[in-house]
Amino acid sequence: MSHVLHRDLRNPLPTxxxxxxxxxxxxxxxxxxxxxxxxxxxxxxHNHPKVIEAVRRQVGEISFAYSAFxxxxxxxxxxDTLTAQAPAGLSHAFFVSGGSEAxxxxxxxxxxxFLEIGQPQRKxxxxxxxxxxxxxxxxxxxxxxxxxxxxYEPLLLPVTHISPCYEYRERRADESAEQYGLRIANExxxxxxxxxxxxxxxxxxxxxxxxxxxxxxxxxxxxxRLREICDxxxxxxxxxxxxxxxxxxxxxxxxxxxxxxxxxxxxxxxLGAGYQPIGAFLAHDKIVGALEKGSGQLKHGHTYAGHTMSxxxxxxxxxxxxxxxxxxRVKDLSTKLRARLNDAFxxxxxxxxxxxxxxxxxxxxxxxxxxKQAFDPAEKKWLKFRQAGMAEGLITYPAAGxxxxxxxxxxxxxxxxxxxxxxxxxIIEKMGTALKQTxx
Numbered sequence: 001m002s003h004v005l006h007r008d009l010r011n012p013l014p015t016x017x018x019x020x021x022x023x024x025x026x027x028x029x030x031x032x033x034x035x036x037x038x039x040x041x042x043x044x045x046h047n048h049p050k051v052i053e054a055v056r057r058q059v060g061e062i063s064f065a066y067s068a069f070x071x072x073x074x075x076x077x078x079x080d081t082l083t084a085q086a087p088a089g090l091s092h093a094f095f096v097s098g099g100s101e102a103x104x105x106x107x108x109x110x111x112x113x114f115l116e117i118g119q120p121q122r123k124x125x126x127x128x129x130x131x132x133x134x135x136x137x138x139x140x141x142x143x144x145x146x147x148x149x150x151x152y153e154p155l156l157l158p159v160t161h162i163s164p165c166y167e168y169r170e171r172r173a174d175e176s177a178e179q180y181g182l183r184i185a186n187e188x189x190x191x192x193x194x195x196x197x198x199x200x201x202x203x204x205x206x207x208x209x210x211x212x213x214x215x216x217x218x219x220x221x222x223x224x225r226l227r228e229i230c231d232x233x234x235x236x237x238x239x240x241x242x243x244x245x246x247x248x249x250x251x252x253x254x255x256x257x258x259x260x261x262x263x264x265x266x267x268x269x270x271l272g273a274g275y276q277p278i279g280a281f282l283a284h285d286k287i288v289g290a291l292e293k294g295s296g297q298l299k300h301g302h303t304y305a306g307h308t309m310s311x312x313x314x315x316x317x318x319x320x321x322x323x324x325x326x327x328x329r330v331k332d333l334s335t336k337l338r339a340r341l342n343d344a345f346x347x348x349x350x351x352x353x354x355x356x357x358x359x360x361x362x363x364x365x366x367x368x369x370x371x372k373q374a375f376d377p378a379e380k381k382w383l384k385f386r387q388a389g390m391a392e393g394l395i396t397y398p399a400a401g402x403x404x405x406x407x408x409x410x411x412x413x414x415x416x417x418x419x420x421x422x423x424x425x426x427i428i429e430k431m432g433t434a435l436k437q438t439x440x
Contacts (some may be wrong), residue, residue, distance in 0.1 A: 004149050005275060007357050014026040014027070014028070014030070014143060014233045014390075015027040015158065016176070017062060018046075019042075019046020019047050020046060020047065021045040021046060021047070021416070021418075022034055022045045022046075022415060022416045022418075022419055022423060023141075023338065024046070024395065026185070030324050030393060031393055032390065032393050032394065032395050033085075033393060033394050033395065033423060033425045033426055033427060033430070034095065034395045034415070034416070035394055035395055035396050035413050035414075035415045035431075036395055036396050036397035036412055036413060036414045036415065037269075037270075037274075037414045037415060037416060038274065038395075038396055039211065039243070039269065039275065039414075040210070040243045040244075040248060040269050040270065040397070040412070040414035041099075041269045041270065041274040042273055042274045042416055043152055043246065043247060043248065043269075043270040043273045043317075043321075043326075044273050044317060044320055044321065044326070044416055044417060044418055045416040046097055046274075048273075048275075048317075048320060050316050050319065050320050051273070051275045051313055051316040051317055051320065052213075052275075053114035053316075054312050054315065054316035055276065055309060055312060055313050055314060055316075057312070058074060058308055058309055058312035058313075059309060060229070060331045061244045061377060061400070062308055063308060063309060064081060064307065064308055064309075065308055067095075067151075067305045067306035067436065068301060069213045071306075072077070072308050072311070074308055074311035074312040074315055075095060075306045075311040077311075078093070078311045078314055078315045078318070079092070079093040079095075079172050079236070079318075079392075080336070081315065081318050082280070082282060082318070083282065085229055085252050085253070086193070086252075086265070086282055087253060087255065087256060087260075087261035087262075087265075088252060088261060088264075089261055089284045089285050089286075089330075089418045090282040090283065091260065091282075091283070091284070091285045091288060092282065092288045092298075092350055093280050093281070093282050093283075094109075094280060094282075094298065094305070094306075095279070095280045095305055095306040095307070095310070095311060096278070096279045096280065096283055096302060096304075096305055097270050097276060097277045097278065097279060097304050097305075097307070097310070098278070098279045099134050099139075099240075099242035099243075099266065099267075099268035099269060099279050099403045099408050100128030100133075100134030100135050100136040100279075101134075101136070101267055101302065101385070102134075102242060102266040102267065102278050102279035102281050103133045103134045103136075103138065103139040103142065103204075103240060103242070103266055104134070104138045104139060104283050105266075105281055105300055106202075106204075106238050106264045107125065107138050107142070107202070108299070108300045109264060109281070109283060109287065109298070110125075110201045110202040110236050110238065110264065110363070111123060111201060112295075112299055112300075113201075113236065113287050113290055113291070113300070114290070115294075116290040116291055116293075116294035117290050117294070118345050119198070119234075119425065120197055121202055121255075122198065122199060122200060122201040123199065124158075124159075124195055124199045124201060125141075125142060125157070125159050125160075125201060125202055125203070125204065126159065126160045126161070126162065126188065126191050126192070126198045126199075126200060126202075126203045126204070126235075127142040127143065127144065127159055127160075127161055127203070127204045127205065128161060128162055128163065128165075128204075128205055128209075129144045129161045129162065129163060129164055130144055130145070130164050130166070130209065130213045130239075130401070130405065131143050131144050131145070131161075131164060131204075131205070131206060131209060131211045131212055132144075132145045132148070132206075132210060132211050132212040133204060133206075133240050133242075135148060137152065137155055137156060137286060138157060140152060140156055141156040141157035141158075142159055142204050143212070144161050144212070144405070145211075145212045145401070145405070146401055146405030146406060147400070147401060147405075151203075152394055153185075153229075155429055158178070160194075160195060162184075162188055162190075162191050163184045163187055163188040164184075164209055164213055164216065165181065165184060165209070165216060165217075165218050165219060166209075166216045166224050166402075167180060167216070167350065167421075168216070168218055168353040168372075169362065169403065170184070171219075176218040176392065177332055178219065178220050178221050179218060180219055180226055180251055181218065181219035181220065181221050181222035181225065182221065183223075185221075185222050185225035185226050185229065186225070186229075188203060188226060188229045188230075189229045189232075189233075192229070192233050194206075194358045197233040197234070197235070200233065200235050201235070201236060202235060202236035202237070202263075202264075203226065203230055203235055203236070203237055204240055205226065205237075205238070205239060205240065206240045206241070206242075206243065206244060206357065206359055206428075207223060207239050207240075207241060207244055207245075207254040207255045207258070208243075208244040208249065208254055208275060208360060210242075210244055210360075210412070211243065211284070211397065211399055211412060212399065212401065212402065213245075213265055213362075213410075214355070214356075214362030214363070214364055214399070214402050214410030214411070214412055215355055215357075215360050215361055215362030215401050215412055216355060216356075216362070216402075217261065217355060217356055217357050223255065223258045223260040223412075224258065224259070224260050226259075226260075226369065227260050227262075230263075232249065236263040236264060236287075237262045237263050237264075238262055238263065238264040238265070239254075239255050239262040239264075239265050239266070240264070240266050241253060241254050241255070241265055241266060241267050242266055242267060242268040242269055242279065243269055243360075243414075244357075244360055245265075245270065246267055246269065246270030247270060247326060247327050247330060247358075247417060248270055248273050248358055248359055248360045248414060249330070249357040249358035249359075249360055250327055250328075250330040250331040250334060250357070250358040250360075251327065252321075252327065253265065254357070257357065261284075262284075263283075263284045263286070263287060264281055264282070264283055264284065264287070265281060265282045266279070266280070266281045267280050267282075268280070268298035269278065271314050271316055271318075272310060272313050272314040273313075273317045275313040275314075275316075275317060275415070276307070276309050276310040276313035276314065277310060278307070278310035278311070278313070278314050290349060303438055311379070320408065321417065324418065326417040326418060327417075328432070329348055329418060330358050330359050330417050331358065332355070332372060333359055333415075333417070333419055333424065334358045334359055334361075336408070336421060336424055337359065337361065337362065337413070337415075337424050337427070338354070340363065340425070340427075340428045341354050341363070341428070342354060343429075344428050344431070345363065345432075345435070346434055348369075348435070349368075349369050350363060350365055350366055350369065350435070351363055351364070351366070351368070351369070351435075352364045352365070352369055352372055356413075358411075359413070359414060360412075360414050361411050361412070361413045361414075362411065362412050362413070363406065363410065363411045363413075364402065364409070364410045365381055365382070365385070365409040365410065365411070365439070372407070374407040374408050375402055375407075375409055376407075377400060377401075377406050377407045381409040381438055381439065382398035382399055382400045382409040382410070382411070383398070383400075384437075384438045385411060385434055385435065385438040386398045388433070388434035388435075388437040388438050389430060389434040391429070391434075391437075392430040392433050392434055392436060393430065394426075394427065394430035394431065395415065396411050396412065396431070396434075397411070397412040397413075398410065398411045398412070401414070411431075413427070
């Protein structure tokens with residue numbers, strides 16, 4: 001009997017005992033090719049010697065230095081590394097223990113910014129439907145994941161939600177991709193005006209929607225229009241790159257591909273690649289300047305903010321990505337993986353859409369490809385696919401609810417950046433078997 005309160009109390013989990021590059025090995029010796037990096041975390045695989053050595057070295061020097069009392073070299077170097085490569089103006093980093101904490105910190109920073117500049121009435125947030133921003137109460141309030149929210153609805157903050165960028169289902173036949181993007185981006189302006197521009201603090205969005213929408217990417221011009229609207233009404237633009245960032249698209253920051261700079265950018269997952277728990281936000285000069293001229297303090301913190309071990313591991317991960325040219329490798333692997341997916345499943349009667357960027361790719365499963373009819377949610381095709389994949393030794397990240405929070409099955413792939421071509425073939429082969437067992 002396990003005394004761990006596991007997430008699923010009825011279905012025991014295999015016991016992971018070892019990692020080997022992109023593989024997880026359980027206590028029975030079975031090997032699983034992790035084609036999703038857990039939830040898009042293990043971006044350089046397991047047991048990389050450079051990261052292991054960095055963690056060992058750090059624990060041998062000092063294991064913990066409270067960030068309210070000290071800074072330390074690993075944290076300073078990591079901040080330097082991240083800001084040097086960030087979109088212009090994102091000049092300061094704050095480190096936490098994960099993505100949900102990063103979102104909470106961004107919400108609090110947005111609120112403090114408006115207090116510092118004399119606009120205390122700005123306290124309202126806007127986000128998007130079918131989004132996911134984390135599992136703490138503030139982050140759940142921003143997100144719109146029905147399954148995760150429903151238990152806690154009475155506890156959540158009031159947040160306005162507008163349409164996501166979901167071209168596969170929501171672009172009309174009579175409009176171009178650009179026209180569609182403009183139409184749905186303009187929902188932000190309508191929401192700001194309805195709420196009252198003087199009361200809105202920030203708009204949160206994933207540049208590429210992750211777990212709740214299966215890697216739905218922005219159409220051309222969409223992010224730029226969001227930036228224009230936020231600027232017009234003095235609203236902060238926050239990009240949640242917890243899942244889609246840190247190199248997963250072939251750019252260290254996903255928004256760089258669209259040439260749009262947010263006021264705050266959150267990250268986690270691939271930042272530390274799972275070697276240590278870590279998340280962060282980057283803040284724009286204008287926000288940091290307001291704090292410097294005002295109270296002179298960031299009124300937020302956690303015991304483990306800027307943890308020495310976490311920062312040392314994340315710094316080593318980012319050095320590995322640079323030294324091994326893994327951003328270029330992501331682009332190369334992306335082209336090869338998309339070609340393989342299109343060849344294997346592009347005309348499959350139950351694969352409606354293959355979407356995403358880089359090594360952040362989603363497949364939407366449908367009952368009818370021509371009509372885009374979804375499977376009955378009661379069939380739980382997403383769960384059956386996950387179970388079939390695990391039986392074959394393949395880990396993916398399927399989920400449900402991309403259409404309306406309940407219906408719509410999709411699979412997210414987010415494999416390590418340093419896969420071999422042979423491992424791409426293994427992913428396709430095992431996905432094909434799992435799909436056949438799931439749907440027939």
